[in-house]
Structures are given as C-alpha cells and as structure tokens.
Amino acid sequence: MRFLNNSVAVLFFVQLSICLIYSDLECPRLNFSSSHLPDKHSHDGRNKIPSGLISTVIKGHQSPHRPFFVRIFSMRNSFNSLEECGGTAIETRWILTAAICVNSSPVDRVFVLSGDFSNREHQAEMHSVEQVICHLSYRQGFPDNNLALLKLETPLPYAYTIPLCYGRQPDCALLGAAGMGQISVVYPNMEPDSLREIKLTETRGHIFNRCPQNTICTKRTTEDANLCKGDEGAPLYSFHEEVSNHPKCLYGVAISFGRTKYSRLMCNGGSFFARVPFYYGWIRQTMQDNA
Template identity: 25%
Template sequence: MLRFLLLTSLAALVLAEDAEPIYLEHQTMVERVVGGEIASANSWPWQISLQYLSGGSYYHTCGGSLIRTGWVMTAAHCVDTSRTWRVVVGDHDIYTHEGTEQYLSVSAVYVHPNWNRNNVAGGYDIALLRLSTAAVLNSKVQLATLPPSGQVLPNNNACYITGWGRTSTGGPLSAKLKQAYLPVVDHQTCSSSSWWGSTVKTTMVCAGGGSDSGCNGDSGGPLNCLVSGRYVVHGVTSFVSSLGCNTLRKPTVFTRVSAYISWLQGIMG
C-alpha cells in the first residue's frame, strides 16, 4: 500500500498493487526523515516548511523547495485541499524562533492539472506556490538548482532527502531539519516485480530502499542530488510503502523534476 508523506488526516488511497502508495502526510503531527542525521543549520538553504493555519496557529505539514524568490515547488498532494498556507524559509528548528526565518504567505496554488488524488501511481504529484512577497536571499536562504529537462540520473547517484518528517514509522518527532543519504535506484530496478513494480512510472525517481527513507511530514521536500559537484533538486518527495517508511526494496518515490520543467516554466513565466 502506498503512503503519501503529508501531515493531514487524509484517507489512505488503495491501489490495485501488492504494495500501495501512501501519502507521507498522514497523521496530524509533525514527522521526519527515517535514519540519517540532523543537518547543519541552513545547509540546505532552499528547503522550506509548508504550514497550514488551524485554530489560530500554523502547523508544519510538508516540505518544499524555493525555486525563485517568489515561487515554491512542492507536491500536489500537499496542497490539493483548500487551506490558508504559509511558507517558512531560513528555518532549522520548526519549534524555535531562531531569527533566520522569513514567514511568507501564499497568494496562489497551482496543482498540476493531471494530478489525481485517487491515483497516486499515475504521477503528476507536483505543485507550485506563488508567494505574496518575495523571499530575501542571504546566506541562509538560497534558490534551488533544477535539472535540465529530461535528465535522468544513473543508478546509485548520490542524493540526500531532507525534511522535518517522522524519524521512524509511527515514531517520535524531531524539531530540527534532518538529512538522509538516499542513492538513486534506477527505473529498471525500481519497477521490477520484487521492488515497486508497475506502481513506479518513468516520471518518478526512486531513492533508497534500505534503512533510511522519507516518512510522514517529508512530502513535497527535495531530493538533493550531487551532479557535477553541486546539489540539484531532482525529486519532489511523494510516497512510501504502507508497510513502513523504510521497507526493504520499497524505496522512497519522488516526482522526477526533470519531467516537469516545461510545466514549471509555463506557470512561472
């Protein structure tokens, strides 16, 4: 069963697969990367916390990437419900005000038109947020680098997932941004019958498959991959297995950013 990595109480989606995908945002509490370690403060300066308003307070639900000063890229399943959103850039500990944060309201949400919340395996789990005011770039806040259109990384390419999601399946919370090393699993391997099978499409990227993984609360955040000496956001965190966030041979699945470059540019202009 598939699980999306978001933090709202959405019902699990059931697909006709042996292992269905699940949004990484189930649960109403903040969750984070399984395994890995606490990242150095602001070492992934394009990472954002997406938060929603409830009862007068804002709560973290997903991650995302600052790709222009006025635009954030996240997962469609994070924002396909109507809520009051805000984006926090320059954050590290989401429960502590450290003075480096910028709190930015969201003026418009653009979910990919082909996204279907009832068919996560169909893909298109990508969205753009237009910010009401532009982020101010500094040493703590930088823009993500996106890949060229169509680029597909080789098996075992070095990547890191980053996020504030659960530290274990159903496990405890941690306030500080985490990172975990998740090498790419190529499509031929990931789509084989003993891995994800036909659930995984060529417009997705698999990474991990061992003890480290994404988990609830990581949805929408970046898969940061080392390409030619710099980190490029090649994935948007989408789903894991309902059998557990770090199930063997069920690597974390990401929307492949390079498959959507033209759509992103078309929205942002």
C-alpha cells in the same frame, strides 16, 4: 502530510488569523510560549519555531545547510486540520511542493516558513502565498502529476533557491533528501529540533516492476532510512560531487513512501519522488504564465 497536535494547531491558527484580519500587521515570525510545547524539554520559543513543530525523516542524520528547504502549513475546515509538508524554493517567489499538501486548502490558508532549519537556534520567517497552482492532471489519491507551485507574496533571498535539474542523473549517483516528517513509526512523538537528511540512489526497478518514467524510485544507502508522514513535498537533490556534499540541482519532489511486503509498519519500504526533469517544461511554463 502530518497533523499537528490540537493546542499547537489552535495557537498557530489564531496567530495566522490575526495577520489575515489586520493586513497592516507585520507578522514575519511565529512566537510560541514554551508552556504550549509538548512536554519534552524546555525551550525559549520566542522568534523561533518550537521543537514541538519539528520532526524528521526516519534514520536520517542532521542536515548541513540547506536554505532551499521550506516548511509548508495548510489549514482546511477546522482547528484540528493544520497540516505540514516540505517544499523547495526554486526561485525567489516560487516554491515547488506536492499537490497533495495544498490542493484542498484555500490560498489564504496556506503559509510558507523559510530559514536555516539545519540550525537548532534558527529564526523562521513566515510568508503568505499569493497563488497555488496544482498540476491540472493531478487527482487526489493518485501518485501521478502530484506537483504544485506556490507563488509567494514577498520574495526570498536569491541565496535560498536551488536550480532545477533538466536531465537524468548518472546511474548510482548519490542523491540527498531532506525533511522534517515523522521520525519513527513506533514512537510517533519523537521529534528532534533540526532538519534531517538521508542519502539515496536511484533505482529503475526490475523487469516485472519498472519505475514509471515520471517517478524516481530510490534505494537507501542506510538501512531503514526513509521518508515518512510530513515529508510530502520535500526535496530530492543531486550533488556537484559526492565528496563535496554541495547540492547542485533539484531532482525530485517527495510524493509517497511505502512499506515492505512482510511488514505492518509504514515508512520502511522506499521513498518515491516526482521526477523534476519530466515536469521541467510544465514548471517553467507555469511560472512564466503567472509571472
């Protein structure tokens, strides 16, 4: 999770609060004046998510069209506690994300933004959340069962969704992960204005350090490419064919990122995901029980 700067957080909170107070007020998009953005470059800001709210996975490249990726904002007890994560639209009214992103926020303080985040000129729609369902076995601070389902009040277009993977992917299969978390551990304020993607492969660890069966441990294909703060809940997906670059199904949900043994810097020691096929039954049954 990544915290937004105070001025942007206050503006965001005020606008969302107005929507909550006046239930008949239509608030489909966020509007910010460029004067409130970090002093980086000029931006119109109207009917767009400003670049001050956008950042990226470390060492990623600009992502192709990934409409299933959503932004999740949650608010806790003060103006300074607006947090952001990633998520995935798996059905028109269901978003899969990490429990750590939403387990401490009331449902009326969780919001989802959808749109084409790979397009710098995109317009994002804001969606209220009807229900937040965290895995019953999730415990704060532990990686196991770090999953949550969000039920939206209004549906997304079907074209925005991606199916769930229900089996293990082939060894050495190329996987993709997209996110908008922190871009650099050295310069945390460096923020591009579009969705970024990295390519990974799955690794099972070694005999003395096996990857748990409910977790996907990954190996990067580009040196230092990694998830970072703000990428929790982001999708890991397989491709129909490696050459096609077209996502086939959701394989994992980002839950943590590490650092190497000999480095003081975070976000350079691997990216870890909750394994969707392991939780396939829970996901399906939870959506069915709360339809």
